[in-house]
Amino acid sequence: MFFLLLKFKQCTNQELTPFFSRIVQVNEPLFLFASSYKNLNIYSMKQFLYCLVFLVVTQMSAQQIQKVEPPVWWVGMQNTELELMIYGEDIASFTPSIKSKKITVTGITRTENKNYLFLKLELKHAKAGKFDIKFKKKSTKGFSYTYELKARDLTQKHVGFNSSDAIYLITPDRFVNGITENDVVATLLEKKIDRTDDYGRHGGDITGISNKLDYIHDLGFTAIWPCPLLTNDMKESSYHGYAMTDFYEVDPRFGTLAEYVDLSDKMTNKGMKLIMDQVANHIGLEHWWMKDLPAVDWVNYQKEFLKGETVITNHKRTTVQDLYVSKKDKALHTEGWFVSAMPDLNQKNPLLATYLIQNSIWWVETLNLGGIRQDTYPYPDKNFMSDWAKAIMTEYPAFSIVGEEWSTNPLLVGYWQQGANNKDGYESNLTSTMDFPMQKAVVDGLNEAETWGTGLVKLYEGLSNDFSYANPEKIMIFPDNHDMGRVFTQLKEDIPNTKMALGYMLSLPRIPQVYYGTEILMENTAKPDDHGLIRTDFPGGWEGDAVNAFTGVGMNDAQLDMQLFLKKILNYRKSSTAIHTGKTIHFSPSKNVYVLARVLNDETVVIVLNKNTDSFSLDLNRFEELGLAGKKLKNVVSEATFTWNEVLELNARGFYMFTTKL
Numbered sequence: 001m002f003f004l005l006l007k008f009k010q011c012t013n014q015e016l017t018p019f020f021s022r023i024v025q026v027n028e029p030l031f032l033f034a035s036s037y038k039n040l041n042i043y044s045m046k047q048f049l050y051c052l053v054f055l056v057v058t059q060m061s062a063q064q065i066q067k068v069e070p071p072v073w074w075v076g077m078q079n080t081e082l083e084l085m086i087y088g089e090d091i092a093s094f095t096p097s098i099k100s101k102k103i104t105v106t107g108i109t110r111t112e113n114k115n116y117l118f119l120k121l122e123l124k125h126a127k128a129g130k131f132d133i134k135f136k137k138k139s140t141k142g143f144s145y146t147y148e149l150k151a152r153d154l155t156q157k158h159v160g161f162n163s164s165d166a167i168y169l170i171t172p173d174r175f176v177n178g179i180t181e182n183d184v185v186a187t188l189l190e191k192k193i194d195r196t197d198d199y200g201r202h203g204g205d206i207t208g209i210s211n212k213l214d215y216i217h218d219l220g221f222t223a224i225w226p227c228p229l230l231t232n233d234m235k236e237s238s239y240h241g242y243a244m245t246d247f248y249e250v251d252p253r254f255g256t257l258a259e260y261v262d263l264s265d266k267m268t269n270k271g272m273k274l275i276m277d278q279v280a281n282h283i284g285l286e287h288w289w290m291k292d293l294p295a296v297d298w299v300n301y302q303k304e305f306l307k308g309e310t311v312i313t314n315h316k317r318t319t320v321q322d323l324y325v326s327k328k329d330k331a332l333h334t335e336g337w338f339v340s341a342m343p344d345l346n347q348k349n350p351l352l353a354t355y356l357i358q359n360s361i362w363w364v365e366t367l368n369l370g371g372i373r374q375d376t377y378p379y380p381d382k383n384f385m386s387d388w389a390k391a392i393m394t395e396y397p398a399f400s401i402v403g404e405e406w407s408t409n410p411l412l413v414g415y416w417q418q419g420a421n422n423k424d425g426y427e428s429n430l431t432s433t434m435d436f437p438m439q440k441a442v443v444d445g446l447n448e449a450e451t452w453g454t455g456l457v458k459l460y461e462g463l464s465n466d467f468s469y470a471n472p473e474k475i476m477i478f479p480d481n482h483d484m485g486r487v488f489t490q491l492k493e494d495i496p497n498t499k500m501a502l503g504y505m506l507s508l509p510r511i512p513q514v515y516y517g518t519e520i521l522m523e524n525t526a527k528p529d530d531h532g533l534i535r536t537d538f539p540g541g542w543e544g545d546a547v548n549a550f551t552g553v554g555m556n557d558a559q560l561d562m563q564l565f566l567k568k569i570l571n572y573r574k575s576s577t578a579i580h581t582g583k584t585i586h587f588s589p590s591k592n593v594y595v596l597a598r599v600l601n602d603e604t605v606v607i608v609l610n611k612n613t614d615s616f617s618l619d620l621n622r623f624e625e626l627g628l629a630g631k632k633l634k635n636v637v638s639e640a641t642f643t644w645n646e647v648l649e650l651n652a653r654g655f656y657m658f659t660t661k662l
Contacts, residue, residue: 064088064089064091064094064135064143065086065087065088065091065135065145066087066088066089067085067086067087067088067288068085068086068087068145068147069084069085069087069248069355069359070082070084070248070358070362071248072147072149072150073123073149073150073362074128074149074150074151074152074365075123075127075128075149075150075151076151076152077152077395078395079391079394079395080122080123080124080126081106081120081121082121082123082358083107083118083119083120083121083351083354083355083358084118084119084121084147085351085355086116086117086119086145087115087116087292087294088115089115090114090115091114091116091117091135092110092111092114092115092116092117093114093137094117094136094137094142095135095136095137096108096117096119096133096134096135097133097134097136098121098131098132098134099134100126100131101125102125102126102127103122103123103125103126103131104121104122105119105120105121106120106121106122107119107120108120111295111351112295112296113292113294113295115292116295118351119133123149126149127149128149128150128151129148129149130146130147130148130149131146131147131149132144132145132146132147133145133146133147152365153368156368157398158364158368158370158396158398159370159399160273160370160371160398160400160401161222161223161273161275161370161402161432161511162400162511162580163473163474163509163511163580163581164222164580164581165222165273165511166220166221166223166506166512166514166570166573166574167222167223167224167225167275167511167512167513168216168219168221168223168224168225168516169224169225169226169227169478169481169482169513169514169515169516170209170225170226170227170516171204171226171227171482171516171535172204172205172206172208172227172229172241172254173202173203173204173239173240173241173253173254173535174202174204174239174535174536174538174541175204175208175209175212175538175541176204176205176208176209176211176212176538176540176542177202177203177204177205177208177541177542177543178205178206178207178208178209178210178211179205179207179208179255182205182252182253182255183201183203183253184253185252185253188231188233188238188252188253189233189234189235189238189286190233190234190235190236190238198530198531198533198535199236199237199239199532200236200237200239201238201239201253202239202537202542203253203542204254204537204541205253205254205255205259206229206250206255206256206259206260206263207255208541209224209263210259210266212541212550213263213266213267213270213272215550216272217270217272218567219519219563219567219570219571220566220567220571220573220574221272221514222271222273222574223273223274223275223370224267224273224275225277225371225373226275226276226277227240227241227242227277227482228240228241228242228244228277228278228279229250229251229254229255229260229277230244230248230249230250231244231246231249231250231251231252232244232284233245233251233284233286234284234285234286234341235286238251239535240482240531240535241277242375243282243284243285243286243341243342244279244283244284244287245284245287245288246287246288247283247359248362257366260367261366261367264367264368264369265368268368272370273369273370273371274367274368274369275369275370275372275373275402276363276364276367276369276371276372276373277372277373278360278363278372278373278374278375279374279375279376280345280347280360280374280375280380280384280385280388281338281345281376281379281380282337282338282342282343282344282376282379283299283342283343283345284341284342285340285341285342285343287343290343294351294352295349295351295352297348297349298345298346298349298352299343299344299345299346300335300336300337300343300344300345300346301335301337301344302346310337310340311332311335311336311337312336312337312340313332313333313334313335313336313337313338313344313379314329314332314333314336315333316329316332316333317333317378317379317405317406317407317412318412319333320334320378320382320415321412321415321422321424323423333378333379334380334381334382338376345380346381347380347381347384348381348384353387353388356384357387357388357391357392360372360388360391361391361392361395364392364395364399370400371399371400371402372392372399372400372402373401373402373403374402374403374430375404376404377403377404377405377416377433378405378412378416382426382428385403385430386426386427386428386429389401389418389428389429389430389431390429393431399431400431400432400474401430401431402430402431402432402433402434402476402511403416403428403430403432403433403434404434405433405434405436406436406483407436407437408437408440410468411468413433413434413435413436413437413475414433414468414470415428416428416430416433417430417431417432417433417469417470417471417474417475418430418431418470418471419471420469420470421470432475432476432511433475433476434476434478435475435476435477435478435510437462437465438463438477438505438508438510439478439479439480441458441459441461442458442459442462442479442501442504442505443487443490443491445458445459446459446491446494446497446500446501447490447491447492447497450589450592450611455589455592455611456589456592456593456594456609456611457588457589459504459589459594459609460588460589460594463508463584463586463596466509472509472510473509473510473511473581474511476511476512476513477505477508477510477511477512477513478505478513478514478515479501479502479505479514479515479518480515480518481513482515482534482535483531483534484534485528485529485534486515486517486518486523486524487501487502487515487518488518488521488522488523489523489524489525493521493523493525495521495558495561495562496653496654496655498521498562499562499565499654499655500654500655502518502565502569502655503569503607503609503657504609504655506569506570506573507573507579507596507598507605507607507657508584508596509584509598514566516538517536517538517549518566519549519562519566519567520549520555520559520563521558521559522536522538524536539554539555540553549563568636568637569637569657572636572657576598576603576605576661577601577603578598578599578600578601578603578605579598579605581600582598582599582600582603582605583598583600584596584597584598585599585625585626587622587623590622591616592610592611592612592616593608593609593610593611593612593616593650594608595607595608595618595623597623597626599626602660603659603661604626604627604628604633604659604660605657605658605659605660606623606626606628606633606656606657606658607655607656607657608648608650608655608656608657608658609655609656610650610652610653610655612653613653615649615650615651616650617647617648617649617650618647618648618649619646619647620644620645620647620648628644628660629644629645630644630645631644631660632644632660632662633658633659633660634658634659634661635656635657635658636657636658636659637656637657641662
């Protein structure tokens, strides 16, 4: 470098120009930094080039490494081990070392790919700060890479979602477009916005969610689950987020890491919890790994992929528990790719397993998360998933994780919950599963005519299955989600039935989740199974929308009524300890009416689902065990009060919620 700087002092402007151009050609990332050199005088150019050469030489060392993941870590973790994935050209030919009495290198792992190196560190005695990792090999001078260990934010409590919460599920691309400037990013593969294309990008983002936190909070929700916000650099249909191409990068079309952190901070200030949607089962085909796979067994059916073949899963989720399953069927389920655009990760590879566990913990720590939702839970290696959940819960004992098991069989759903008495001895360490069985029971029961075996009895018997769950109050119930038809469509656009479904679910011993737009009767009736239409733009989320659900402009009476209905139920629920943790008592349906109560201390909440189309007199003597005789109760929706005597007049088909809290 000294020689080069000495030569600069002797150069003319004309002589420096070709030298400068050569640097730009060799090192393209410096182009923007260097693009204004022609406007410099000879003195300024020499000063500029002095700095430039220093940067070039520095970057030549850094260029040896393209990625280090996790990008930063923390001291003071329960698990004091850290394993870094280091990626760079021929990096495996170097030997890393650290000169520190506080940090110990406990392992160096090389794979079949010379561009990867895995460095295991012991951080038990480490202090927050930066340190150098030195890389050396024979016949070269080597280079250093500076890594940072941060101090943990001890104000973060990482308390997970529970039965006192109500969760608002959002497809971010379809909620609110807060920043139009990030709608199209030239460096990514999908380069257009088209709101007329159900499967194209529409422009919603993180700032849009942040801007509407007051709306979500005022409705009565206490937690938000956005579908994945990490980079999905896919050629098409990248909006949904489930084909991740970088596990440590926020998709720039959604925003920045700083904006993601800001969303979390604002939610914390409102007493709300942020739930992150994660995917351990698969990645997007355009993930940077797929261009230079870290090991020969990094993804399942890797040999077939390299030959141009794709092996798709059979989606037979019962193979995980089936006592009589064939090895071939079971392997194809867990190892086959979810779809051709989503390579299936091999969690049996210990390096990948550690990477995925650390990635989840990194996001909990970075975003101060209040929970994780894990996609396609029965598809990855189940022993890994147990280890993954255990690692997170060991680090954050008050945390919550919900896993998606899309089955209407309560035995399969219950298998995955922590504490289940499984015949094979499997312990999932997973706090929560998703109540697909109850969701189907509610929809079927409300749609069906009332007979001995159909109608409201489906709800009654569905809830009776709680005996099979280890912790039913930790299971997540929902009227619909981003992968199924809107509940208003499922219930044939019947408003009283929709209110009964929502009110009932919000009163159960469960953790309720509601999909954005349910509060304004969003539907997908024109195409019942079309995912793009299910994930319709929220009205008012884009400038110029004729209908604005945030202000009420352009909304019809039915939409405004449903919005107010949910707001009243949710806000009552927010402070109802009887609904959060109270005893549940329900009475078998009779004469088209189903009654359920939640009781804790002096608070009793009575839920009535009434399918009668004419006025009906409900005999209250049957419910004597509730101890309500002579007590005054209030209708949570209408706010009218009455005294519990012998008969309750039900004047309309629909949902009723009464409380002793006046």
